[in-house]
Amino acid sequence: MNWLLRVLIIFVSCSSALLADEKNGRLDFYFIDVEGGAATLIVTPADESILIDSGYPDNGGRDRDRILNVIQNVAKLKHLDHAVVSHWHLDHYGNHAALADKIKIETFWDRGIPDSLKEDDKFADRMALYRAATQNKSRKLKAGDEFTLPTPSLPVQVKVLTASGEVIKNKGEPNPFAAKHQPQPDDETDNAKSISVLLKFGKFKFVCCGDLTWNTEAKLMMPNNPVGQIDLFMVTHHGLNVSNNPVMVLALDPRVTVTCNGPTKGAAAETIATLKQVKSLQAMFQLHRNVALKDADQAPAENIANMAETAQCKGNWIKVSVDRDGGSYTVQIGQDGKAQTFQTR
Ligand SMILES: [Zn+2]
Numbered sequence: 001m002n003w004l005l006r007v008l009i010i011f012v013s014c015s016s017a018l019l020a021d022e023k024n025g026r027l028d029f030y031f032i033d034v035e036g037g038a039a040t041l042i043v044t045p046a047d048e049s050i051l052i053d054s055g056y057p058d059n060g061g062r063d064r065d066r067i068l069n070v071i072q073n074v075a076k077l078k079h080l081d082h083a084v085v086s087h088w089h090l091d092h093y094g095n096h097a098a099l100a101d102k103i104k105i106e107t108f109w110d111r112g113i114p115d116s117l118k119e120d121d122k123f124a125d126r127m128a129l130y131r132a133a134t135q136n137k138s139r140k141l142k143a144g145d146e147f148t149l150p151t152p153s154l155p156v157q158v159k160v161l162t163a164s165g166e167v168i169k170n171k172g173e174p175n176p177f178a179a180k181h182q183p184q185p186d187d188e189t190d191n192a193k194s195i196s197v198l199l200k201f202g203k204f205k206f207v208c209c210g211d212l213t214w215n216t217e218a219k220l221m222m223p224n225n226p227v228g229q230i231d232l233f234m235v236t237h238h239g240l241n242v243s244n245n246p247v248m249v250l251a252l253d254p255r256v257t258v259t260c261n262g263p264t265k266g267a268a269a270e271t272i273a274t275l276k277q278v279k280s281l282q283a284m285f286q287l288h289r290n291v292a293l294k295d296a297d298q299a300p301a302e303n304i305a306n307m308a309e310t311a312q313c314k315g316n317w318i319k320v321s322v323d324r325d326g327g328s329y330t331v332q333i334g335q336d337g338k339a340q341t342f343q344t345r
Contacts, residue, residue, distance in 0.1 A: 036262025202326020
């Protein structure tokens with residue numbers, strides 16, 4: 001091989017090593033505070049980015065600007081690769097169109113766009129905005145879809161567990177908590193149709209389910225557990241008690257939980273009681289203090305990102321960062337928070 005080719009090869013391999021070093025091969029999650037909505041940014045070691053949900057619209061662009069701040073100033077991204085809508089409620093897709101005005105979004109994903117939505121009489125107008133932002137090219141996710149995102153370290157594997165009320169095949173070990181299921185009246189809203197995903201990075205496993213509700217959780221997790229036990233769980237539906245069926249939460253057996261609640265929405269006493277029964281639980285985190293609960297009845301103050309009520313809230317985020325071999329991860333609140341380290345199960 002001639003000397004110029006050798007020099008070029010050394011140069012290229014050094015610069016790609018430098019690029020990989022900047023993020024150290026880590027997989028990062030940012031749980032962005034949108035005051036009781038949801039907005040979760042995932043950044044792979046290859047800097048591929050996925051935003052699941054986008055908070056509430058209006059409020060002077062509050063949630064849009066908090067999300068943009070994390071994308072551009074914290075994660076230092078210039079564009080978004082994927083923007084997902086878990087389901088058609090405004091606290092979840094409130095800023096997809098507004099974000100697309102400010103930053104390039106390569107691909108939009110959702111569960112498919114229904115003709116109308118019983119609980120939202122302005123749905124048609126809102127969909128006109130969404131369709132314009134996506135140039136009517138959003139892609140539909142269904143239960144069982146699988147994706148592999150390549151990275152310089154381990155691939156990130158994503159599996160869709162539920163979408164549009166459908167669930168993956170109920171294969172796996174018997175769920176020892178199946179007998180705990182107490183059916184509730186069927187949920188006719190779009191919550192029950194939420195997209196849920198399992199993300200794997202080596203041995204590390206993360207689950208988030210949008211606002212999936214009680215009976216669909218049971219449909220996914222009974223009689224067998226097709227998901228297995230996990231490390232990190234984004235507590236479903238802001239921690240409301242119409243979700244987080246013990247049949248699901250106890251079977252997933254997460255070590256760490258993050259609840260995307262607001263001061264007066266979610267992190268319900270019943271849900272926290274269920275989390276406290278999780279055998280392997282090591283730490284629970286909340287985006288907000290629930291103002292209606294005593295301090296002893298929720299996450300410890302050092303694990304709550306925002307103590308203030310919405311009017312005074314600074315919108316601190318929670319970051320989870322998984323190391324390059326998926327063997328351990330840190331959880332940190334805001335830029336200056338102290339990182340707590342957890343071992344992958
Ligand atoms: Zn919601």
